Amino acid sequence: MFHGIDDRLVNYKGLTIFNWRFWGTHKMTSLFRKNNYVYNTYRFVGDGHDIAASMMETIPEQIRFLEADVTLGIRRILDNTVEDPSIPEFGFDLSRSDLY
Numbered sequence: 001m002f003h004g005i006d007d008r009l010v011n012y013k014g015l016t017i018f019n020w021r022f023w024g025t026h027k028m029t030s031l032f033r034k035n036n037y038v039y040n041t042y043r044f045v046g047d048g049h050d051i052a053a054s055m056m057e058t059i060p061e062q063i064r065f066l067e068a069d070v071t072l073g074i075r076r077i078l079d080n081t082v083e084d085p086s087i088p089e090f091g092f093d094l095s096r097s098d099l100y
Contacts, residue, residue, distance in 0.1 A: 001025050001039070002058055004047030009098075012043075029079060040065050040078040050090040057087050 003025035005012050014027040023031070025041060032039040042061060044051045055062075068074045 004051035009049040045083045
């Protein structure tokens with residue numbers, strides 16, 4: 001999972017509306033850890049929803065996940081906090097109120 005910690009569109013920590021729970025990367029990673037699931041989490045400090053458009057910048061991590069975890073079944077558990085000012089900002093870090 002790749003998630004900007006400052007994401008205002010898809011809540012990083014999660015959200016509860018009435019009886020509906022929308023778990024963000026923070027909550028999902030906690031549950032994966034607790035249940036000993038295999039996961040690869042990358043938390044991007046200083047980035048918001050625009051990290052979703054940074055597919056080219058994260059190709060090495062994606063390929064490593066596919067080769068090691070999927071193809072070879074190595075079952076790596078990663079929880080990375082990334083501070084990388086070289087990742088471009090695409091200018092569409094919107095909030096839910098911006099869309100609706």
